[in-house]
Amino acid sequence: MDTSRIARRRAVLALSACVVVLSLTTTACGGDSAADATSADGKAKITVLRSNGAIFEPLYIAEQQGYFEAAGLDVTIKAGAQDTSQNAPSVLNGEAQFAMTDSSGFLKGAAQDMPIRIVTGLQSATTRTAPTDGLLVKEKSEITSFADLEGRTVGISALGGTIQFICEYLVQKAGGDPSKVKFVALPTTSLTDAATSGKTDAIFSFGPFYAAAQESGLRTVGNGMNDLPGMVQGVLFSSQKYLAANGDTAKKFIDAVAQAIAYANAHPAAVKAIDKKYTQAPAAYIDAHDINYYDKNLDTTVMRTVIEKMHEFDLLDKEPADDAVYWDEAPTVTGAE
Missing domain, CATH: 3.40.190.10 (Periplasmic binding protein-like II)
Structure with a gap:
Protein backbone atom coordinates (compact mmCIF):
# COMPACT_ATOMS: atom_id res chain seq x y z
CA MET A 1 0.00 0.00 0.00
CA ASP A 2 1.35 3.45 -0.86
CA THR A 3 2.48 5.81 1.90
CA SER A 4 -0.09 8.49 1.07
CA ARG A 5 -2.84 5.95 1.73
CA ILE A 6 -1.29 4.99 5.07
CA ALA A 7 -0.96 8.64 6.03
CA ARG A 8 -4.59 9.26 5.13
CA ARG A 9 -5.66 6.32 7.26
CA ARG A 10 -3.70 7.63 10.23
CA ALA A 11 -5.27 11.04 9.81
CA VAL A 12 -8.75 9.55 9.73
CA LEU A 13 -8.08 7.45 12.82
CA ALA A 14 -6.58 10.39 14.68
CA LEU A 15 -9.65 12.48 13.93
CA SER A 16 -11.93 9.66 15.04
CA ALA A 17 -9.97 9.30 18.28
CA CYS A 18 -10.40 13.02 18.95
CA VAL A 19 -14.14 12.67 18.43
CA VAL A 20 -14.25 9.79 20.91
CA VAL A 21 -12.37 11.81 23.52
CA LEU A 22 -14.71 14.75 23.01
CA SER A 23 -17.72 12.46 23.19
CA LEU A 24 -16.65 10.83 26.43
CA THR A 25 -15.72 14.16 27.97
CA THR A 26 -19.01 15.83 27.13
CA THR A 27 -20.96 12.79 28.29
CA ALA A 28 -19.24 12.89 31.65
CA CYS A 29 -19.92 16.59 32.00
CA GLY A 30 -23.44 16.79 30.62
CA GLY A 31 -25.08 13.41 31.02
CA ASP A 32 -28.54 12.74 29.62
CA SER A 33 -30.20 15.62 31.43
CA ALA A 34 -32.86 16.01 28.74
CA ALA A 35 -33.70 12.31 28.50
CA ASP A 36 -36.65 12.41 30.90
CA ALA A 37 -37.80 15.95 30.12
CA THR A 38 -41.48 16.55 29.42
CA SER A 39 -43.38 19.57 28.18
CA ALA A 40 -46.01 21.40 30.23
CA ASP A 41 -48.75 19.23 28.68
CA GLY A 42 -46.93 16.00 29.48
CA LYS A 43 -45.38 15.26 26.08
CA ALA A 44 -41.90 13.72 25.98
CA LYS A 45 -39.43 16.36 24.77
CA ILE A 46 -37.04 15.34 22.02
CA THR A 47 -34.39 17.27 20.16
CA VAL A 48 -33.23 15.84 16.83
CA LEU A 49 -30.27 17.16 14.84
CA ARG A 50 -30.79 17.08 11.09
CA SER A 51 -28.29 17.33 8.27
CA ASN A 52 -27.66 20.64 6.54
CA GLY A 53 -28.19 19.23 3.06
CA ALA A 54 -31.07 16.85 2.48
CA ILE A 55 -32.90 13.64 3.52
CA PHE A 56 -34.30 15.45 6.56
CA GLU A 57 -37.67 16.08 4.89
CA PRO A 58 -39.57 13.29 6.75
CA LEU A 59 -38.76 14.98 10.05
CA TYR A 60 -40.56 18.16 9.01
CA ILE A 61 -43.43 16.18 7.50
CA ALA A 62 -43.88 14.32 10.79
CA GLU A 63 -44.07 17.72 12.46
CA GLN A 64 -46.42 19.26 9.88
CA GLN A 65 -48.76 16.28 9.68
CA GLY A 66 -49.05 15.98 13.46
CA TYR A 67 -47.46 12.53 13.69
CA PHE A 68 -45.15 13.57 16.52
CA GLU A 69 -47.96 15.26 18.43
CA ALA A 70 -50.26 12.26 18.00
CA ALA A 71 -47.50 10.07 19.46
CA GLY A 72 -47.28 12.30 22.54
CA LEU A 73 -43.96 13.83 21.53
CA ASP A 74 -42.74 17.42 21.66
CA VAL A 75 -40.02 17.37 18.99
CA THR A 76 -37.58 20.17 18.21
CA ILE A 77 -35.70 19.86 14.90
CA LYS A 78 -32.35 21.64 14.70
CA ALA A 79 -29.62 21.82 12.08
CA GLY A 80 -26.67 19.78 13.28
CA ALA A 81 -23.00 19.90 12.43
CA GLN A 82 -21.96 20.45 8.81
CA ASP A 83 -20.14 17.12 9.05
CA THR A 84 -22.94 14.99 10.46
CA SER A 85 -20.51 12.47 11.96
CA GLN A 86 -19.73 15.24 14.46
CA ASN A 87 -23.31 15.10 15.82
CA ALA A 88 -22.39 12.15 18.05
CA PRO A 89 -21.05 14.23 20.96
CA SER A 90 -24.34 16.16 21.17
CA VAL A 91 -26.27 12.90 21.35
CA LEU A 92 -23.92 11.38 23.89
CA ASN A 93 -24.06 14.35 26.25
CA GLY A 94 -27.85 14.66 26.07
CA GLU A 95 -28.06 17.93 24.14
CA ALA A 96 -30.01 15.98 21.52
CA GLN A 97 -31.71 12.61 21.71
CA PHE A 98 -31.44 11.73 18.01
CA ALA A 99 -29.29 12.90 15.12
CA MET A 100 -28.82 12.30 11.41
CA THR A 101 -25.74 11.08 9.60
CA ASP A 102 -24.82 8.83 6.69
CA SER A 103 -23.60 5.24 6.89
CA SER A 104 -19.89 6.05 6.89
CA GLY A 105 -20.32 8.81 9.46
CA PHE A 106 -22.05 6.40 11.81
CA LEU A 107 -19.71 3.48 11.16
CA LYS A 108 -16.65 5.54 12.04
CA GLY A 109 -18.16 6.15 15.46
CA ALA A 110 -19.18 2.51 15.86
CA ALA A 111 -15.68 1.37 14.91
CA GLN A 112 -14.37 3.52 17.77
CA ASP A 113 -16.78 1.82 20.21
CA MET A 114 -18.99 4.86 20.68
CA PRO A 115 -22.16 3.83 22.60
CA ILE A 116 -24.52 4.84 19.76
CA ARG A 117 -27.01 2.84 17.70
CA ILE A 118 -28.95 3.40 14.46
CA VAL A 119 -32.69 3.59 15.19
CA THR A 120 -34.07 3.94 11.65
CA GLY A 121 -33.09 4.49 8.07
CA LEU A 122 -34.24 7.52 6.07
CA GLN A 123 -32.94 6.80 2.60
CA SER A 124 -30.95 4.15 0.76
CA ALA A 125 -29.55 3.84 -2.74
CA THR A 126 -32.20 2.41 -5.06
CA THR A 127 -32.90 1.71 -8.70
CA ARG A 128 -36.43 3.07 -8.19
CA THR A 129 -35.21 6.54 -9.09
CA ALA A 130 -32.70 8.04 -11.50
CA PRO A 131 -29.24 8.74 -10.05
CA THR A 132 -28.86 12.00 -8.15
CA LEU A 228 -24.99 -0.48 -4.81
CA PRO A 229 -28.75 -0.74 -4.14
CA GLY A 230 -29.60 -0.84 -0.46
CA MET A 231 -26.56 1.18 0.64
CA VAL A 232 -27.82 3.35 3.47
CA GLN A 233 -27.45 7.05 2.70
CA GLY A 234 -29.21 8.59 5.69
CA VAL A 235 -29.96 7.33 9.21
CA LEU A 236 -31.11 8.55 12.59
CA PHE A 237 -29.14 7.38 15.61
CA SER A 238 -29.27 7.74 19.38
CA SER A 239 -27.20 6.83 22.43
CA GLN A 240 -27.44 3.46 24.12
CA LYS A 241 -28.05 5.25 27.41
CA TYR A 242 -31.05 7.14 26.08
CA LEU A 243 -32.51 4.08 24.33
CA ALA A 244 -32.13 1.91 27.44
CA ALA A 245 -34.00 4.44 29.58
CA ASN A 246 -36.53 5.66 27.00
CA GLY A 247 -37.25 2.72 24.70
CA ASP A 248 -41.00 3.36 24.50
CA THR A 249 -40.48 7.02 23.58
CA ALA A 250 -37.85 6.10 21.01
CA LYS A 251 -40.20 3.56 19.40
CA LYS A 252 -42.96 6.20 19.17
CA PHE A 253 -40.48 8.54 17.54
CA ILE A 254 -39.31 6.12 14.84
CA ASP A 255 -42.91 5.01 14.17
CA ALA A 256 -43.88 8.64 13.58
CA VAL A 257 -40.91 9.04 11.24
CA ALA A 258 -42.01 5.88 9.39
CA GLN A 259 -45.45 7.43 8.85
CA ALA A 260 -43.78 10.56 7.52
CA ILE A 261 -41.59 8.53 5.15
CA ALA A 262 -44.68 6.91 3.64
CA TYR A 263 -46.34 10.33 3.31
CA ALA A 264 -43.23 11.84 1.71
CA ASN A 265 -43.09 9.14 -0.96
CA ALA A 266 -46.76 9.68 -1.77
CA HIS A 267 -46.73 13.50 -1.69
CA PRO A 268 -43.74 14.92 -3.59
CA ALA A 269 -45.15 18.45 -3.45
CA ALA A 270 -44.84 18.41 0.34
CA VAL A 271 -41.20 17.37 0.08
CA LYS A 272 -40.44 20.09 -2.47
CA ALA A 273 -42.04 22.73 -0.25
CA ILE A 274 -39.72 21.72 2.59
CA ASP A 275 -36.69 21.77 0.30
CA LYS A 276 -37.55 25.29 -0.85
CA LYS A 277 -37.64 26.43 2.76
CA TYR A 278 -34.68 24.59 4.25
CA THR A 279 -32.16 24.01 1.43
CA GLN A 280 -30.13 26.35 -0.74
CA ALA A 281 -31.16 24.62 -3.95
CA PRO A 282 -32.88 26.97 -6.44
CA ALA A 283 -36.67 26.66 -6.51
CA ALA A 284 -36.55 26.05 -10.27
CA TYR A 285 -34.24 23.07 -9.75
CA ILE A 286 -36.47 21.66 -7.01
CA ASP A 287 -39.58 21.97 -9.19
CA ALA A 288 -37.89 20.38 -12.21
CA HIS A 289 -36.57 17.25 -10.50
CA ASP A 290 -38.24 14.22 -8.95
CA ILE A 291 -37.89 13.70 -5.22
CA ASN A 292 -35.73 10.92 -3.85
CA TYR A 293 -37.29 7.72 -2.56
CA TYR A 294 -37.28 7.48 1.24
CA ASP A 295 -36.87 4.18 3.03
CA LYS A 296 -36.93 3.36 6.74
CA ASN A 297 -35.45 -0.12 6.24
CA LEU A 298 -31.83 -0.90 6.99
CA ASP A 299 -30.45 -3.62 4.72
CA THR A 300 -28.05 -5.46 7.02
CA THR A 301 -26.60 -7.53 4.18
CA VAL A 302 -25.56 -4.47 2.19
CA MET A 303 -24.40 -2.70 5.35
CA ARG A 304 -22.16 -5.65 6.15
CA THR A 305 -20.64 -5.33 2.67
CA VAL A 306 -20.05 -1.62 3.30
CA ILE A 307 -18.43 -2.36 6.67
CA GLU A 308 -16.12 -5.03 5.27
CA LYS A 309 -15.12 -2.98 2.24
CA MET A 310 -14.57 0.23 4.22
CA HIS A 311 -12.22 -1.72 6.47
CA GLU A 312 -10.49 -3.25 3.45
CA PHE A 313 -10.05 0.23 1.93
CA ASP A 314 -8.62 1.54 5.24
CA LEU A 315 -11.60 3.84 5.81
CA LEU A 316 -12.46 2.01 9.06
CA ASP A 317 -10.03 0.93 11.77
CA LYS A 318 -12.04 -2.23 12.44
CA GLU A 319 -15.32 -3.90 11.51
CA PRO A 320 -18.05 -3.24 14.12
CA ALA A 321 -20.39 -6.16 14.81
CA ASP A 322 -24.08 -5.83 13.99
CA ASP A 323 -24.99 -5.52 17.67
CA ALA A 324 -22.77 -2.44 17.80
CA VAL A 325 -24.61 -0.87 14.87
CA TYR A 326 -28.39 -1.30 15.24
CA TRP A 327 -30.87 -0.70 18.02
CA ASP A 328 -32.85 -3.89 18.57
CA GLU A 329 -36.09 -2.08 17.58
CA ALA A 330 -34.64 -0.66 14.36
CA PRO A 331 -36.38 -1.70 11.09
CA THR A 332 -33.74 -4.05 9.70
CA VAL A 333 -34.10 -6.35 6.68
CA THR A 334 -31.85 -9.08 5.34
CA GLY A 335 -30.83 -8.83 1.71
CA ALA A 336 -32.09 -6.30 -0.83
CA GLU A 337 -35.87 -6.22 -0.50
Whole structure:
Protein backbone atom coordinates (compact mmCIF):
# COMPACT_ATOMS: atom_id res chain seq x y z
CA MET A 1 0.00 0.00 0.00
CA ASP A 2 1.35 3.45 -0.86
CA THR A 3 2.48 5.81 1.90
CA SER A 4 -0.09 8.49 1.07
CA ARG A 5 -2.84 5.95 1.73
CA ILE A 6 -1.29 4.99 5.07
CA ALA A 7 -0.96 8.64 6.03
CA ARG A 8 -4.59 9.26 5.13
CA ARG A 9 -5.66 6.32 7.26
CA ARG A 10 -3.70 7.63 10.23
CA ALA A 11 -5.27 11.04 9.81
CA VAL A 12 -8.75 9.55 9.73
CA LEU A 13 -8.08 7.45 12.82
CA ALA A 14 -6.58 10.39 14.68
CA LEU A 15 -9.65 12.48 13.93
CA SER A 16 -11.93 9.66 15.04
CA ALA A 17 -9.97 9.30 18.28
CA CYS A 18 -10.40 13.02 18.95
CA VAL A 19 -14.14 12.67 18.43
CA VAL A 20 -14.25 9.79 20.91
CA VAL A 21 -12.37 11.81 23.52
CA LEU A 22 -14.71 14.75 23.01
CA SER A 23 -17.72 12.46 23.19
CA LEU A 24 -16.65 10.83 26.43
CA THR A 25 -15.72 14.16 27.97
CA THR A 26 -19.01 15.83 27.13
CA THR A 27 -20.96 12.79 28.29
CA ALA A 28 -19.24 12.89 31.65
CA CYS A 29 -19.92 16.59 32.00
CA GLY A 30 -23.44 16.79 30.62
CA GLY A 31 -25.08 13.41 31.02
CA ASP A 32 -28.54 12.74 29.62
CA SER A 33 -30.20 15.62 31.43
CA ALA A 34 -32.86 16.01 28.74
CA ALA A 35 -33.70 12.31 28.50
CA ASP A 36 -36.65 12.41 30.90
CA ALA A 37 -37.80 15.95 30.12
CA THR A 38 -41.48 16.55 29.42
CA SER A 39 -43.38 19.57 28.18
CA ALA A 40 -46.01 21.40 30.23
CA ASP A 41 -48.75 19.23 28.68
CA GLY A 42 -46.93 16.00 29.48
CA LYS A 43 -45.38 15.26 26.08
CA ALA A 44 -41.90 13.72 25.98
CA LYS A 45 -39.43 16.36 24.77
CA ILE A 46 -37.04 15.34 22.02
CA THR A 47 -34.39 17.27 20.16
CA VAL A 48 -33.23 15.84 16.83
CA LEU A 49 -30.27 17.16 14.84
CA ARG A 50 -30.79 17.08 11.09
CA SER A 51 -28.29 17.33 8.27
CA ASN A 52 -27.66 20.64 6.54
CA GLY A 53 -28.19 19.23 3.06
CA ALA A 54 -31.07 16.85 2.48
CA ILE A 55 -32.90 13.64 3.52
CA PHE A 56 -34.30 15.45 6.56
CA GLU A 57 -37.67 16.08 4.89
CA PRO A 58 -39.57 13.29 6.75
CA LEU A 59 -38.76 14.98 10.05
CA TYR A 60 -40.56 18.16 9.01
CA ILE A 61 -43.43 16.18 7.50
CA ALA A 62 -43.88 14.32 10.79
CA GLU A 63 -44.07 17.72 12.46
CA GLN A 64 -46.42 19.26 9.88
CA GLN A 65 -48.76 16.28 9.68
CA GLY A 66 -49.05 15.98 13.46
CA TYR A 67 -47.46 12.53 13.69
CA PHE A 68 -45.15 13.57 16.52
CA GLU A 69 -47.96 15.26 18.43
CA ALA A 70 -50.26 12.26 18.00
CA ALA A 71 -47.50 10.07 19.46
CA GLY A 72 -47.28 12.30 22.54
CA LEU A 73 -43.96 13.83 21.53
CA ASP A 74 -42.74 17.42 21.66
CA VAL A 75 -40.02 17.37 18.99
CA THR A 76 -37.58 20.17 18.21
CA ILE A 77 -35.70 19.86 14.90
CA LYS A 78 -32.35 21.64 14.70
CA ALA A 79 -29.62 21.82 12.08
CA GLY A 80 -26.67 19.78 13.28
CA ALA A 81 -23.00 19.90 12.43
CA GLN A 82 -21.96 20.45 8.81
CA ASP A 83 -20.14 17.12 9.05
CA THR A 84 -22.94 14.99 10.46
CA SER A 85 -20.51 12.47 11.96
CA GLN A 86 -19.73 15.24 14.46
CA ASN A 87 -23.31 15.10 15.82
CA ALA A 88 -22.39 12.15 18.05
CA PRO A 89 -21.05 14.23 20.96
CA SER A 90 -24.34 16.16 21.17
CA VAL A 91 -26.27 12.90 21.35
CA LEU A 92 -23.92 11.38 23.89
CA ASN A 93 -24.06 14.35 26.25
CA GLY A 94 -27.85 14.66 26.07
CA GLU A 95 -28.06 17.93 24.14
CA ALA A 96 -30.01 15.98 21.52
CA GLN A 97 -31.71 12.61 21.71
CA PHE A 98 -31.44 11.73 18.01
CA ALA A 99 -29.29 12.90 15.12
CA MET A 100 -28.82 12.30 11.41
CA THR A 101 -25.74 11.08 9.60
CA ASP A 102 -24.82 8.83 6.69
CA SER A 103 -23.60 5.24 6.89
CA SER A 104 -19.89 6.05 6.89
CA GLY A 105 -20.32 8.81 9.46
CA PHE A 106 -22.05 6.40 11.81
CA LEU A 107 -19.71 3.48 11.16
CA LYS A 108 -16.65 5.54 12.04
CA GLY A 109 -18.16 6.15 15.46
CA ALA A 110 -19.18 2.51 15.86
CA ALA A 111 -15.68 1.37 14.91
CA GLN A 112 -14.37 3.52 17.77
CA ASP A 113 -16.78 1.82 20.21
CA MET A 114 -18.99 4.86 20.68
CA PRO A 115 -22.16 3.83 22.60
CA ILE A 116 -24.52 4.84 19.76
CA ARG A 117 -27.01 2.84 17.70
CA ILE A 118 -28.95 3.40 14.46
CA VAL A 119 -32.69 3.59 15.19
CA THR A 120 -34.07 3.94 11.65
CA GLY A 121 -33.09 4.49 8.07
CA LEU A 122 -34.24 7.52 6.07
CA GLN A 123 -32.94 6.80 2.60
CA SER A 124 -30.95 4.15 0.76
CA ALA A 125 -29.55 3.84 -2.74
CA THR A 126 -32.20 2.41 -5.06
CA THR A 127 -32.90 1.71 -8.70
CA ARG A 128 -36.43 3.07 -8.19
CA THR A 129 -35.21 6.54 -9.09
CA ALA A 130 -32.70 8.04 -11.50
CA PRO A 131 -29.24 8.74 -10.05
CA THR A 132 -28.86 12.00 -8.15
CA ASP A 133 -25.12 11.55 -7.65
CA GLY A 134 -22.27 10.13 -9.62
CA LEU A 135 -18.92 10.25 -11.34
CA LEU A 136 -18.48 12.97 -13.96
CA VAL A 137 -15.76 13.52 -16.55
CA LYS A 138 -15.16 15.71 -19.60
CA GLU A 139 -17.11 14.65 -22.68
CA LYS A 140 -13.92 13.60 -24.50
CA SER A 141 -12.27 11.99 -21.48
CA GLU A 142 -10.72 8.54 -21.93
CA ILE A 143 -12.43 7.48 -18.70
CA THR A 144 -15.36 5.22 -19.59
CA SER A 145 -15.51 3.00 -16.50
CA PHE A 146 -14.48 3.18 -12.86
CA ALA A 147 -11.54 0.90 -13.63
CA ASP A 148 -10.11 3.74 -15.72
CA LEU A 149 -9.66 5.81 -12.56
CA GLU A 150 -6.42 3.98 -11.75
CA GLY A 151 -3.65 6.57 -11.71
CA ARG A 152 -6.16 9.42 -11.98
CA THR A 153 -7.24 12.20 -9.63
CA VAL A 154 -10.85 12.40 -8.46
CA GLY A 155 -12.32 15.44 -6.75
CA ILE A 156 -14.76 14.77 -3.91
CA SER A 157 -16.36 16.92 -1.22
CA ALA A 158 -14.63 15.19 1.72
CA LEU A 159 -12.03 12.47 2.23
CA GLY A 160 -12.75 9.22 4.02
CA GLY A 161 -16.54 9.26 3.77
CA THR A 162 -19.36 7.66 1.81
CA ILE A 163 -18.39 9.21 -1.52
CA GLN A 164 -14.80 8.00 -1.33
CA PHE A 165 -16.08 4.58 -0.31
CA ILE A 166 -18.49 4.23 -3.24
CA CYS A 167 -15.79 5.35 -5.68
CA GLU A 168 -13.31 2.78 -4.36
CA TYR A 169 -15.99 0.08 -4.23
CA LEU A 170 -17.00 0.67 -7.86
CA VAL A 171 -13.36 0.81 -9.01
CA GLN A 172 -12.78 -2.59 -7.45
CA LYS A 173 -16.07 -3.95 -8.81
CA ALA A 174 -14.98 -2.86 -12.31
CA GLY A 175 -11.69 -4.75 -11.93
CA GLY A 176 -9.48 -1.82 -10.94
CA ASP A 177 -7.25 -1.18 -7.93
CA PRO A 178 -8.79 1.49 -5.67
CA SER A 179 -5.46 2.10 -3.92
CA LYS A 180 -4.16 3.59 -7.19
CA VAL A 181 -6.79 6.33 -7.28
CA LYS A 182 -5.88 9.73 -5.85
CA PHE A 183 -8.68 11.60 -4.11
CA VAL A 184 -8.61 15.32 -3.39
CA ALA A 185 -11.11 17.20 -1.22
CA LEU A 186 -12.63 20.29 -2.78
CA PRO A 187 -15.58 22.53 -1.90
CA THR A 188 -18.72 21.05 -3.40
CA THR A 189 -19.32 24.28 -5.31
CA SER A 190 -15.87 23.94 -6.95
CA LEU A 191 -16.15 20.36 -8.18
CA THR A 192 -17.59 21.10 -11.62
CA ASP A 193 -14.92 23.68 -12.36
CA ALA A 194 -12.20 21.27 -11.23
CA ALA A 195 -13.31 18.75 -13.87
CA THR A 196 -13.91 21.21 -16.69
CA SER A 197 -10.59 23.00 -16.10
CA GLY A 198 -8.61 19.78 -15.90
CA LYS A 199 -7.59 20.27 -12.27
CA THR A 200 -8.96 16.78 -11.69
CA ASP A 201 -9.55 13.92 -14.11
CA ALA A 202 -13.00 13.28 -12.66
CA ILE A 203 -15.31 14.37 -9.87
CA PHE A 204 -18.04 12.69 -7.86
CA SER A 205 -20.86 15.15 -7.24
CA PHE A 206 -24.43 15.02 -5.92
CA GLY A 207 -27.79 16.78 -5.76
CA PRO A 208 -28.20 20.05 -7.63
CA PHE A 209 -24.43 20.21 -8.17
CA TYR A 210 -24.58 16.87 -10.00
CA ALA A 211 -27.39 18.11 -12.23
CA ALA A 212 -25.59 21.39 -12.88
CA ALA A 213 -22.42 19.51 -13.82
CA GLN A 214 -24.36 17.46 -16.36
CA GLU A 215 -25.91 20.60 -17.80
CA SER A 216 -22.44 22.15 -18.10
CA GLY A 217 -21.43 19.36 -20.48
CA LEU A 218 -19.76 16.84 -18.19
CA ARG A 219 -20.44 13.17 -18.95
CA THR A 220 -21.57 10.65 -16.34
CA VAL A 221 -19.92 7.30 -15.77
CA GLY A 222 -22.07 4.64 -14.09
CA ASN A 223 -25.05 5.25 -11.83
CA GLY A 224 -23.43 6.56 -8.68
CA MET A 225 -24.59 5.09 -5.39
CA ASN A 226 -27.49 3.42 -7.20
CA ASP A 227 -24.91 0.87 -8.37
CA LEU A 228 -24.99 -0.48 -4.81
CA PRO A 229 -28.75 -0.74 -4.14
CA GLY A 230 -29.60 -0.84 -0.46
CA MET A 231 -26.56 1.18 0.64
CA VAL A 232 -27.82 3.35 3.47
CA GLN A 233 -27.45 7.05 2.70
CA GLY A 234 -29.21 8.59 5.69
CA VAL A 235 -29.96 7.33 9.21
CA LEU A 236 -31.11 8.55 12.59
CA PHE A 237 -29.14 7.38 15.61
CA SER A 238 -29.27 7.74 19.38
CA SER A 239 -27.20 6.83 22.43
CA GLN A 240 -27.44 3.46 24.12
CA LYS A 241 -28.05 5.25 27.41
CA TYR A 242 -31.05 7.14 26.08
CA LEU A 243 -32.51 4.08 24.33
CA ALA A 244 -32.13 1.91 27.44
CA ALA A 245 -34.00 4.44 29.58
CA ASN A 246 -36.53 5.66 27.00
CA GLY A 247 -37.25 2.72 24.70
CA ASP A 248 -41.00 3.36 24.50
CA THR A 249 -40.48 7.02 23.58
CA ALA A 250 -37.85 6.10 21.01
CA LYS A 251 -40.20 3.56 19.40
CA LYS A 252 -42.96 6.20 19.17
CA PHE A 253 -40.48 8.54 17.54
CA ILE A 254 -39.31 6.12 14.84
CA ASP A 255 -42.91 5.01 14.17
CA ALA A 256 -43.88 8.64 13.58
CA VAL A 257 -40.91 9.04 11.24
CA ALA A 258 -42.01 5.88 9.39
CA GLN A 259 -45.45 7.43 8.85
CA ALA A 260 -43.78 10.56 7.52
CA ILE A 261 -41.59 8.53 5.15
CA ALA A 262 -44.68 6.91 3.64
CA TYR A 263 -46.34 10.33 3.31
CA ALA A 264 -43.23 11.84 1.71
CA ASN A 265 -43.09 9.14 -0.96
CA ALA A 266 -46.76 9.68 -1.77
CA HIS A 267 -46.73 13.50 -1.69
CA PRO A 268 -43.74 14.92 -3.59
CA ALA A 269 -45.15 18.45 -3.45
CA ALA A 270 -44.84 18.41 0.34
CA VAL A 271 -41.20 17.37 0.08
CA LYS A 272 -40.44 20.09 -2.47
CA ALA A 273 -42.04 22.73 -0.25
CA ILE A 274 -39.72 21.72 2.59
CA ASP A 275 -36.69 21.77 0.30
CA LYS A 276 -37.55 25.29 -0.85
CA LYS A 277 -37.64 26.43 2.76
CA TYR A 278 -34.68 24.59 4.25
CA THR A 279 -32.16 24.01 1.43
CA GLN A 280 -30.13 26.35 -0.74
CA ALA A 281 -31.16 24.62 -3.95
CA PRO A 282 -32.88 26.97 -6.44
CA ALA A 283 -36.67 26.66 -6.51
CA ALA A 284 -36.55 26.05 -10.27
CA TYR A 285 -34.24 23.07 -9.75
CA ILE A 286 -36.47 21.66 -7.01
CA ASP A 287 -39.58 21.97 -9.19
CA ALA A 288 -37.89 20.38 -12.21
CA HIS A 289 -36.57 17.25 -10.50
CA ASP A 290 -38.24 14.22 -8.95
CA ILE A 291 -37.89 13.70 -5.22
CA ASN A 292 -35.73 10.92 -3.85
CA TYR A 293 -37.29 7.72 -2.56
CA TYR A 294 -37.28 7.48 1.24
CA ASP A 295 -36.87 4.18 3.03
CA LYS A 296 -36.93 3.36 6.74
CA ASN A 297 -35.45 -0.12 6.24
CA LEU A 298 -31.83 -0.90 6.99
CA ASP A 299 -30.45 -3.62 4.72
CA THR A 300 -28.05 -5.46 7.02
CA THR A 301 -26.60 -7.53 4.18
CA VAL A 302 -25.56 -4.47 2.19
CA MET A 303 -24.40 -2.70 5.35
CA ARG A 304 -22.16 -5.65 6.15
CA THR A 305 -20.64 -5.33 2.67
CA VAL A 306 -20.05 -1.62 3.30
CA ILE A 307 -18.43 -2.36 6.67
CA GLU A 308 -16.12 -5.03 5.27
CA LYS A 309 -15.12 -2.98 2.24
CA MET A 310 -14.57 0.23 4.22
CA HIS A 311 -12.22 -1.72 6.47
CA GLU A 312 -10.49 -3.25 3.45
CA PHE A 313 -10.05 0.23 1.93
CA ASP A 314 -8.62 1.54 5.24
CA LEU A 315 -11.60 3.84 5.81
CA LEU A 316 -12.46 2.01 9.06
CA ASP A 317 -10.03 0.93 11.77
CA LYS A 318 -12.04 -2.23 12.44
CA GLU A 319 -15.32 -3.90 11.51
CA PRO A 320 -18.05 -3.24 14.12
CA ALA A 321 -20.39 -6.16 14.81
CA ASP A 322 -24.08 -5.83 13.99
CA ASP A 323 -24.99 -5.52 17.67
CA ALA A 324 -22.77 -2.44 17.80
CA VAL A 325 -24.61 -0.87 14.87
CA TYR A 326 -28.39 -1.30 15.24
CA TRP A 327 -30.87 -0.70 18.02
CA ASP A 328 -32.85 -3.89 18.57
CA GLU A 329 -36.09 -2.08 17.58
CA ALA A 330 -34.64 -0.66 14.36
CA PRO A 331 -36.38 -1.70 11.09
CA THR A 332 -33.74 -4.05 9.70
CA VAL A 333 -34.10 -6.35 6.68
CA THR A 334 -31.85 -9.08 5.34
CA GLY A 335 -30.83 -8.83 1.71
CA ALA A 336 -32.09 -6.30 -0.83
CA GLU A 337 -35.87 -6.22 -0.50
